[in-house]
Amino acid sequence: MRDSGVGADRFSLSALLAAAAEGFGLHEGAAVHALSLKSGLEMDLSVGNALVGFYAEHGHSIEDVVDVFERMSAKDVISWTGLLNGYMEFGLVDMAMDVFDRMPVRNFVTYNAVLTGFNHNKEGVRVTFARKSGLRGLGLFKQMLEDGLEISDVTVTGVLNACAIAAERKMSEQVQAFAIKCGCGSTPWIDAALIDMCIKCGRSGDAHLLFEKWRHEESFHIAWNSLLAASFRDGEYEKALSTFLKMFRSNDVQFIDEFILTTVLGACGALGFAEFGKQMHCFAAKSGLLSAQGVGNAIISMYGKCGALETAVNVFKRMPCRDLVSWNALITSHLLHRQGDEILDLWSQMERLPIKPDSVTFLLVISSCSYTSSNSADKCRELFLSMSSIYGIEPAVEHYAAFVHVLGCWGHFEEAEQLIGKMPFKPSALVWRSLLDSCNRQPNMTMRRLAMRHLLALEPQDPSTYVLASNLYSESARWQCSESTRLKMREKGMRKIPARSWTFHGNSIHSFFARDRSHPQSKDIYAGLDVLILECMKAGYEPDTTFVLHDVEEYQKRHFLMYHSVKLAAMYGLLMSGHGETIRVVKNVRMCGDCHSFLEYTSAATGKEILVRDSAGFHIFRGGKCSCRG
Ligand SMILES: [Zn+2]
Numbered sequence: 001m002r003d004s005g006v007g008a009d010r011f012s013l014s015a016l017l018a019a020a021a022e023g024f025g026l027h028e029g030a031a032v033h034a035l036s037l038k039s040g041l042e043m044d045l046s047v048g049n050a051l052v053g054f055y056a057e058h059g060h061s062i063e064d065v066v067d068v069f070e071r072m073s074a075k076d077v078i079s080w081t082g083l084l085n086g087y088m089e090f091g092l093v094d095m096a097m098d099v100f101d102r103m104p105v106r107n108f109v110t111y112n113a114v115l116t117g118f119n120h121n122k123e124g125v126r127v128t129f130a131r132k133s134g135l136r137g138l139g140l141f142k143q144m145l146e147d148g149l150e151i152s153d154v155t156v157t158g159v160l161n162a163c164a165i166a167a168e169r170k171m172s173e174q175v176q177a178f179a180i181k182c183g184c185g186s187t188p189w190i191d192a193a194l195i196d197m198c199i200k201c202g203r204s205g206d207a208h209l210l211f212e213k214w215r216h217e218e219s220f221h222i223a224w225n226s227l228l229a230a231s232f233r234d235g236e237y238e239k240a241l242s243t244f245l246k247m248f249r250s251n252d253v254q255f256i257d258e259f260i261l262t263t264v265l266g267a268c269g270a271l272g273f274a275e276f277g278k279q280m281h282c283f284a285a286k287s288g289l290l291s292a293q294g295v296g297n298a299i300i301s302m303y304g305k306c307g308a309l310e311t312a313v314n315v316f317k318r319m320p321c322r323d324l325v326s327w328n329a330l331i332t333s334h335l336l337h338r339q340g341d342e343i344l345d346l347w348s349q350m351e352r353l354p355i356k357p358d359s360v361t362f363l364l365v366i367s368s369c370s371y372t373s374s375n376s377a378d379k380c381r382e383l384f385l386s387m388s389s390i391y392g393i394e395p396a397v398e399h400y401a402a403f404v405h406v407l408g409c410w411g412h413f414e415e416a417e418q419l420i421g422k423m424p425f426k427p428s429a430l431v432w433r434s435l436l437d438s439c440n441r442q443p444n445m446t447m448r449r450l451a452m453r454h455l456l457a458l459e460p461q462d463p464s465t466y467v468l469a470s471n472l473y474s475e476s477a478r479w480q481c482s483e484s485t486r487l488k489m490r491e492k493g494m495r496k497i498p499a500r501s502w503t504f505h506g507n508s509i510h511s512f513f514a515r516d517r518s519h520p521q522s523k524d525i526y527a528g529l530d531v532l533i534l535e536c537m538k539a540g541y542e543p544d545t546t547f548v549l550h551d552v553e554e555y556q557k558r559h560f561l562m563y564h565s566v567k568l569a570a571m572y573g574l575l576m577s578g579h580g581e582t583i584r585v586v587k588n589v590r591m592c593g594d595c596h597s598f599l600e601y602t603s604a605a606t607g608k609e610i611l612v613r614d615s616a617g618f619h620i621f622r623g624g625k626c627s628c629r630g
């Protein structure tokens with residue numbers, strides 16, 4: 001256009017920018033920006049608005065958006081909404097809301113931008129925050145109704161999502177009634193958001209009802225997707241898989257697309273359900289979905305989380321092309337096995353590739369330095385510093401926490417303390433927990449107490465803090481304190497997250513709580529366990545009752561300890577496993593020291609290999625030893 005001698009005008013520039021935001025990248029958009037500067041049109045309202053919109057989508061940082069916005073001499077509701085949208089796009093919800101409050105005028109587009117922004121930012125944020133933003137979204141919707149603003153499909157989807165985030169059951173019923181009454185036209189997206197909302201608000205039955213009445217045949221996979229994804233996000237993996245199995249067995253396999261398969265593989269990984277994961281791998285190969293990058297990555301991650309590290313490595317090697325997610329999945333698999341040296345090796349391979357690591361990569365690689373064969377604190381320091389200086393990634397609190405853990409693990413407590421003092425934000429509970437955790441590797445009573453004090457001050461409401469504190473006091477024989485902590489806990493009506501372990505047999509999941517007798521074979525399990533315990537005690541195993549938190553007599557404590565969920569699940573595995581078969585158990589929280597020692601003895605007594613994944617990673621018990629003990 002410029003070559004033909006036609007001058008750029010405000011309309012063509014805005015149109016070009018809109019096109020750049022839609023289809024082109026930053027480069028083209030920046031060129032148009034330069035052109036608008038030259039022609040002096042940057043100050044023009046419509047060009048300025050288009051620029052704000054463009055940088056919100058494609059800018060390097062929020063500064064790009066703010067820069068343009070501040071230079072505009074005239075601003076209208078579109079400019080302000082564009083700025084708000086920019087903050088939302090960069091995940092700065094609080095600042096977006098600040099813009100919302102400061103705006104001179106708002107219209108329905110503004111409201112929709114806020115609702116969409118809330119939903120856009122709902123994943124990966126803390127639960128309390130998500131709930132707050134959900135409630136705020138609902139409040140906005142009420143305000144829209146009162147102001148008589150136009151309600152569109154976008155608004156309805158937005159408010160359904162907001163309600164889902166807020167997890168307000170009562171409100172969800174009202175919102176659903178409204179969505180039906182307002183006759184906004186039921187699109188697959190609105191119906192999918194309805195299903196999602198019902199599940200999030202604890203109305204699982206209504207969600208299935210909606211699912212059965214699904215009206216949009218051509219987009220049936222959307223319904224499946226939202227049902228699966230909702231159960232998956234809530235950590236209800238078993239539900240997600242049983243929903244999927246129903247579909248898989250009814251031979252409706254043509255609905256399985258890349259996204260559904262990725263979700264299912266994710267559920268297999270989370271549960272450690274290797275057999276079913278393998279079947280899904282075969283299905284992917286047969287259906288041609290294996291070539292999809294997302295599916296390939298999900299398969300690596302699934303094998304890694306199921307403890308099949310070698311298979312994960314093979315899949316990775318055979319991939320025709322690997323992206324950052326593939327590398328991160330492979331590194332995660334190694335981290336679960338605490339293979340620090342291998343990870344540092346992978347990292348040096350990565351450094352030579354044109355792949356740019358992200359903050360997840362750094363978190364994994366930094367964490368791996370706790371598990372190297374020799375002191376890698378220097379390497380870790382170098383990695384940590386390179387994040388911002390070479391890669392332009394500002395370390396988040398998670399990175400600091402991981403670094404603190406590494407320093408503690410190698411005994412550099414002084415430096416760890418200094419690092420905590422120098423952090424650009426207030427050290428969170430995560431940081432103190434990491435310090436406390438590293439004291440298990442390098443016993444240091446002063447650091448333990450320091451971490452504990454901060455944890456109690458920061459998270460007085462968190463049941464796990466109480467358990468920790470109670471344990472700490474018990475260990476140092478300050479029973480008085482220990483008792484009062486427990487009392488406080490009971491007064492507040494707090495309970496630990498119930499520990500649960502599960503194992504697999506015959507393509508199904510067998511799940512156990514502590515002292516659980518609900519399993520149909522529980523008689524055999526308890527009888528078998530009693531025999532095994534005696535066997536192990538003969539070999540030198542001594543039950544360690546410091547891991548029991550109940551205020552009971554010593555003999556009762558033993559009873560509680562003996563039937564921890566991981567022991568029950570492992571026993572069931574031993575009963576059902578064939579010759580030479582590995583027993584696989586997954587536990588939702590960390591197993592206690594007594595269960596760990598018991599399983600070491602068990603692996604020697606039975607000659608079997610027992611693989612346990614708890615929240616800290618894999619433990620492979622073989623011949624009386626665990627892999628985590630070096
Ligand atoms: Zn235990």
Ligand SMILES: [Zn+2]
Nearest residue numbers: 619626627628
């Ligand atoms: Zn172990």
